[in-house]
Amino acid sequence: DAKTTQPPSMDCAEGRAANLPCNHSTISGNEYVYWYRQIHSQGPQYIIHGLKNNETNEMASLIITEDRKSSTLILPHATLRDTAVYYCIVRLVGNKLVFGAGTILRVKS
């Protein structure tokens, strides 16, 4: 079973920041938080991952709370092409990915 809880859906206005929350209250000390997204009928796409510190790359930022029980994925300037299902996954290094239902993000103009 997935070890994360995400809202089933969210809306965001185009050009605004999209903040996607994830709860992972049972995360263990050596498990990473991963985010993937899946645009309709495509394979999942890796976005970002982190252990304790906040992370940023060209796609997004990942904010992990100090107790590591929750995190937020931030897409700083959402576009229509960011409409997708976003999956938050906790994972040990080298392990398989266990996907939950994810959050459907709808970016609207």
Add this chain to the structure above:
Amino acid sequence: DTGVSQDPRHKITKRGQNVTFRCDPISEHNRLYWYRQTLGQGPEFLTYFQNEAQLEKSRLLSDRFSAERPKGSFSTLEIQRTEQGDSAMYLCASSLPPRLAGKRDTQYFGPGTRLTVL
């Protein structure tokens, strides 16, 4: 940039037929994973290989399913005597081994093969 490729992209078959899918991973990745995704659900793990060795199989992988990776490069997933319940997207992913990946430890997915069993 050569990513993970899968062939065919779509397959329609009749119940009871056998089907085979192929996955070509990113060239330097020695780990290869198969997942299955049904409509409205997240992907579910089926099996994974490190080089040619199949190291883990999910209970979802019934006796009718077999996966191979004979030379540690491409992999095939065969489904025998297909059933309508096998209709799904079959996804392949690859990754470096953790000791080499370091901070880049992540799986990269192909576009998937959509199977429809009539």
